[in-house]
Amino acid sequence: MKVKNNVIINMYLRMKRIREFETKAMNLFAEGSIPGFVHLYLGEEAVATGVCANLDDKDYITSTHRGHGHIIAKGGSLNEMMAELFGKEAGYCKGKGGSMHIADATKGILGANGIVGAGHNIAVGAGLSAQYQKSGQVCVCFFGDASTNQGTFHEALNLASIWKLPIVFVCENNLYGISMSQTRHQAIKDIADRGVAYNVPGVAVDGNDVFAVYEAADEAIKRARDGQGPTLIECKTYRHRGHFEGDAGAYKPKEEQEFWMQKDPLPRIEKYMIDNKVVTPEELEKLKAQVMGEIDEAIKFANESPYPELASAVQDIYSDIVEEGRVR
Amino acid sequence: MKTMTYGEAIREGMRMKMQEDPNVYILGEDVGAFGGCFGVTAGLFDEFGPDRVRDTPISEGVIIGCAVGSSATGLRPIAELMFIDFLTVGMDQLVNQAAKMRYMFGGKINVPMVVRLPGGAGVQAAAQHSQSLEAWLTHVPGLKVVFPSTPQDALGLMLSAVEDDNPVMYVEHKALYALKGEVNDIKPIPLGVGDIKREGNDLTIIATGKMVHEALAAAETLAKEGYDVEVLDPRTLFPLDKDLIRQSVEKTHKVLIATEETKRGGYGGEISAIISEEMFDSLDAPIVRIGALDTPIPFSPMLESYVIPNAKDIVHAVKENF
Numbered sequence: 345m346k347v348k349n350n351v352i353i354n355m356y357l358r359m360k361r362i363r364e365f366e367t368k369a370m371n372l373f374a375e376g377s378i379p380g381f382v383h384l385y386l387g388e389e390a391v392a393t394g395v396c397a398n399l400d401d402k403d404y405i406t407s408t409h410r411g412h413g414h415i416i417a418k419g420g421s422l423n424e425m426m427a428e429l430f431g432k433e434a435g436y437c438k439g440k441g442g443s444m445h446i447a448d449a450t451k452g453i454l455g456a457n458g459i460v461g462a463g464h465n466i467a468v469g470a471g472l473s474a475q476y477q478k479s480g481q482v483c484v485c486f487f488g489d490a491s492t493n494q495g496t497f498h499e500a501l502n503l504a505s506i507w508k509l510p511i512v513f514v515c516e517n518n519l520y521g522i523s524m525s526q527t528r529h530q531a532i533k534d535i536a537d538r539g540v541a542y543n544v545p546g547v548a549v550d551g552n553d554v555f556a557v558y559e560a561a562d563e564a565i566k567r568a569r570d571g572q573g574p575t576l577i578e579c580k581t582y583r584h585r586g587h588f589e590g591d592a593g594a595y596k597p598k599e600e601q602e603f604w605m606q607k608d609p610l611p612r613i614e615k616y617m618i619d620n621k622v623v624t625p626e627e628l629e630k631l632k633a634q635v636m637g638e639i640d641e642a643i644k645f646a647n648e649s650p651y652p653e654l655a656s657a658v659q660d661i662y663s664d665i666v667e668e669g670r671v672r
Numbered sequence: 673m674k675t676m677t678y679g680e681a682i683r684e685g686m687r688m689k690m691q692e693d694p695n696v697y698i699l700g701e702d703v704g705a706f707g708g709c710f711g712v713t714a715g716l717f718d719e720f721g722p723d724r725v726r727d728t729p730i731s732e733g734v735i736i737g738c739a740v741g742s743s744a745t746g747l748r749p750i751a752e753l754m755f756i757d758f759l760t761v762g763m764d765q766l767v768n769q770a771a772k773m774r775y776m777f778g779g780k781i782n783v784p785m786v787v788r789l790p791g792g793a794g795v796q797a798a799a800q801h802s803q804s805l806e807a808w809l810t811h812v813p814g815l816k817v818v819f820p821s822t823p824q825d826a827l828g829l830m831l832s833a834v835e836d837d838n839p840v841m842y843v844e845h846k847a848l849y850a851l852k853g854e855v856n857d858i859k860p861i862p863l864g865v866g867d868i869k870r871e872g873n874d875l876t877i878i879a880t881g882k883m884v885h886e887a888l889a890a891a892e893t894l895a896k897e898g899y900d901v902e903v904l905d906p907r908t909l910f911p912l913d914k915d916l917i918r919q920s921v922e923k924t925h926k927v928l929i930a931t932e933e934t935k936r937g938g939y940g941g942e943i944s945a946i947i948s949e950e951m952f953d954s955l956d957a958p959i960v961r962i963g964a965l966d967t968p969i970p971f972s973p974m975l976e977s978y979v980i981p982n983a984k985d986i987v988h989a990v991k992e993n994f
Contacts, residue, residue, distance in 0.1 A: 404745065437778035445776040454744055455777060459768050465734045466769060469741020469749075476697070476723065476747060483741075499734035506729070660779030661813050663837040665911060 345559045349622050353631070355397050355554055356613050359389040360635045362413045363610055365422060368639055369412065369429060369443075373589045378429045382443045385413030387552075387584035390609035391516050392417035394557025395484055395577075398565045404452040404470040404483035406463030409444050410516075410583075411456025414486050419451050422642035427649045434649035438656060452481075460521075461494030463487055464513070468500045471509030471574075482510040482568040484561075490521025492535050501542040501574065508573035512564040513544075515576065516551060518583040523595045539576040551579025552609040555616075582607070673856050679712050679849035681823035682788070682842075685830025686713070686750055688858075690720055693748060696834055699726040700735055700752030700788075709754045710790060710849055732762035736787060740770045743785040748834060755801045756791035756843065759808070770839040771814030782837045786830075792845040792882055792932055793980045799968035802976075804933035806880070809841045810910045810942065816863055817909040819843040821884035823853035825907050828861030836863060843909075845882040845932075866913035868920070872902035875994055876920040877986065878943055879903060879930040883962075887930050890986035899990060909939055917943070918951055925956035926994050930986055935963030960993045962986055 366384045373382050385392070388410075396405070396417035407414040415425060421436070428435030429443050436446045447455035454470055457463050467485035474481035491497060492515060504511045515536075521529050532538070539546025547564075549556040557579055564575035582604035586593035617623050623631065658667040676684065690696045697720075698713060704727040707714030717725040728735050732753060739749040753759060759766065770783050793802035809817045816838055820826040826844070833840040840863070869884055870891055879887035884905045891901035904920050906913055921927055927947055931940040944959045965979045 406741075435778075437776060437780070440778050441776040447773075447777040447781060449744075449777075449781050454741065455773065455781070457769075459764055462737070462764060462769055465737020465765055466741035466744070468734055469738040469743070469747075470745045471741075472738055473742045473745035473747050476742070477695075496733055496737065499729075499731040500737070502729060503731060503734050503738070661775050662816070663774070663779075663782055667813065 345555070347555060347558060351397060352617060352622050355393050355558070356617060357631060357635060358393045358396070358417050359554065359610060359613060360632060361422065361638065362389045362392070362416045364635050364639045365416060365425070365642070366412060368643060370585070370589060372643070379431060380442050382429070382589045383410040383587065384583070384585045384589065385410055387604070387608065388516055388518060388581045389413060390554035390557055391514065391551045391579040391581055392486065394554040395512070395514055395561040397558055398561045399482070399484065401451050403481050404454055404474070406454050406467045406470070406483065406485045407456040408463060408487055409456065409458050409460070410488070411444065411446060415446050415448070415453055415456065418453050420446070420448050420453060422638055423645040426642035426646040430646040430649070431651065432646055432649035433652040434645065438660070439652040440660065461487065461491040461496040464491070464496040464500035467511050468504050468509060471504060471511040472507065474510050475507070480569060482512060482565055484512045484514055486514050486516060488521065489515060489517040489519065489526050489535055490524070490529055492538060493530060501539070501544055501576065504574040505542040505544050508571060510568035510571070511574040512561065512568055513574060513576045514561070515578045516581055517578050518581050520583070520587070520596070522587045525595070534578060536576055536578040544574050544576050546576040546578065548578040548580060551581030552607045552612065554609060554613055673854055675852055676823045676827070676855050677849060678823050678826050678844070678851045678853070679710065681826040681855060682712050682830055682844060683714070683716065685827045686834070687716060687719070688831060689834040690716070690724060695746060696748045696750065697724040697726065698750045698752065699728050699738060701728055701730055701754050703727060703752050708752060710846060712849070713752065732758045733765055736762035736765035737769065739785040739787065740765055740773070740783060743783045744773060744781050748784050750786045750788060750834065752788045754790070756789035756805050757800050757803050759789065759805060767812050771812045774838070775814060783839050784837045786833045786840050786842050788842045788844060790844050790846045792847055793969045793976060794847040794882070796971055796973055796976060798971040802969035804931070804964070806843050806909055807933055807937060807939040807942070810939050815839050815841055816911065817841045817843065818863060818907065819881045819909055820907060821848070821881055821905050823851065824855045824857065825861060825867065827855055828857065828859060829863070829907060831860035832863050835860060843881065847882055861907065863908045864911035864913055865908070866904055866906040866916040868902060868916070869905050870901065870903040872900040872924065874900040874924055875926040875928065875990065876902045876904055876924045877928045877930055878917065879905060880909065881932060883930040883932050883981065886981065886983040887986055889983035890990070893983065893987050894990055912943070912946070914946065914950070917947065921947060921951050921954045925954055927955070928960045928962065928986065928989060930962040930981060932980055933963055934966050935961060936966045938963050957994060960989050962989055
């Protein structure tokens with residue numbers, strides 16, 4: 345498949361944004377600027393990027409607890425994301441959601457999600473909306489390998505298949521459900537095989553090769569838009585960090601880590617771009633500098649935003665009711 | 673004026689909203705040509721077709737989840753769970769998704785969905801098909817909960833529930849489906865507005881769902897013995913019409929709360945606590961609560977009627993305490 349240079353550069357920028365955003369988030373968490381939990385997408389950049397490069401703003405995605413990469417790939421604002429991680433007023437959710445609950449309706453991002461497997465069923469609803477309103481939209485449902493052991497996976501693929509909903513189920517098989525390796529949490533190797541049970545085509549691709557992901561997603565998304573129903577894409581990838589920051593990942597064998605670092609998607613796309621003269625080395629450096637500037641700007645934006653007013657804690661629960669506050 | 677059954681009134685409410693708004697649709701188990709387990713959606717499939725009255729597999733998680741995802745993207749689903757007891761299977765989608773999304777996302781996504789939840793005992797459906805789980809729902813910020821007791825309220829509350837931009841849990845008592853009543857107003861009843869079902873001066877009985885009828889029957893009996901009982905039906909459990917409760921308590925100074933749920937941890941306890949905290953000065957006697965015994969609902973008719981509360985229990989409690 346021939347991918348146009350501007351598409352490649354655009355994908356590279358998104359992957360680099362994810363890489364640098366997550367690296368900064370890692371450091372900021374370590375120094376205490378970001379409270380709570382953060383689950384980093386480092387190492388999996390090619391998956392969200394290769395898929396979302398095929399989507400428009402109006403298309404939907406559902407995301408996971410490891411959602412930063414999906415949101416950046418779908419075009420989310422780095423400023424509002426970083427401010428949300430900081431718990432600031434200018435964050436995507438006004439500081440009410442944090443890392444695990446970032447959403448942007450204007451970009452079709454139906455939310456990161458703290459419940460493993462919850463996005464599957466929400467994606468069915470978004471897919472139904474698109475089909476019902478004949479809007480031509482598709483919904484991409486991102487999820488991890490371990491979530492395919494939840495009942496929601498079964499319920500959602502079954503219903504999406506019988507209703508022929510325009511959904512692409514994208515499994516990021518990063519080999520671990522928290523500390524439990526795939527070999528221990530399920531008795532299959534290829535999650536794509538699970539599609540057979542629902543009469544849903546299942547394909548497994550190298551999730552660290554952004555072109556392989558792009559191509560598989562292109563075909564699945566066309567199929568979905570064409571009314572032929574859902575596809576299950578399994579992207580084999582690896583998370584560089586632990587499940588969350590603070591988890592040292594001691595359960596990941598050293599040889600395994602070394603093997604996967606050889607397949608790191610960022611150097612791969614950079615090498616491809618240079619080898620194929622998509623950009624010159626100087627242009628590549630400029631792109632890197634551009635991304636670093638964007639990330640620095642996002643951190644500045646987050647730092648400068650105030651914390652939310654306490655009164656906002658009782659707002660936004662309902663569209664029309666503000667709950668009682670507390671006098672202190 | 674029109675006479676309808678409670679079940680027909682629920683259906684009429686749904687039909688009116690579906691005629692008005694093409695984005696309103698129904699989904700659930702056997703809600704299509706079959707007409708629903710209790711016949712509540714009968715005829716709607718013929719009128720609106722398979723796209724708008726959608727049979728789903730037996731998958732409560734995805735029924736609620738599909739309602740969440742489609743309501744967040746522009747539709748107005750009415751999901752039917754065959755029994756409120758099956759909420760357990762879809763609880764994550766309701767509690768962690770539907771109820772939380774608006775807040776977690778900073779108020780930027782609305783989830784305008786209705787979940788119909790047939791609850792209550794009295795039809796020998798035993799422990800997994802007879803529960804009154806309203807308190808699970810009122811406990812969750814982000815959900816609204818209605819519980820109509822009459823055909824008039826069933827219609828008016830359905831119209832409001834579908835119009836509401838938030839997740840509304842529409843609890844219906846399955847023993848009331850055949851109850852006939854006059855429906856004088858074909859218009860929405862605002863959520864959070866209670867109703868005095870019988871006026872009285874000596875004592876307020878706050879009752880929900882089928883217990884409203886038990887309270888009315890008890891009030892008739894008690895009238896013969898000189899008690900002038902007021903029966904207050906909140907109709908909406910959240911938001912709760914505290915103003916109406918206050919007005920009634922300030923008049924009667926005595927309160928009995930009658931709900932069919934197991935008493936331990938029930939919503940009746942919440943109402944009682946609100947009155948104690950906010951209206952204590954108006955009370956002349958301790959609040960009395962009537963609920964089901966703290967057991968699962970047994971099957972055998974004699975056992976079931978022993979466990980769930982009825983008019984006699986209310987009469988007895990009034991005489992004993994007031």
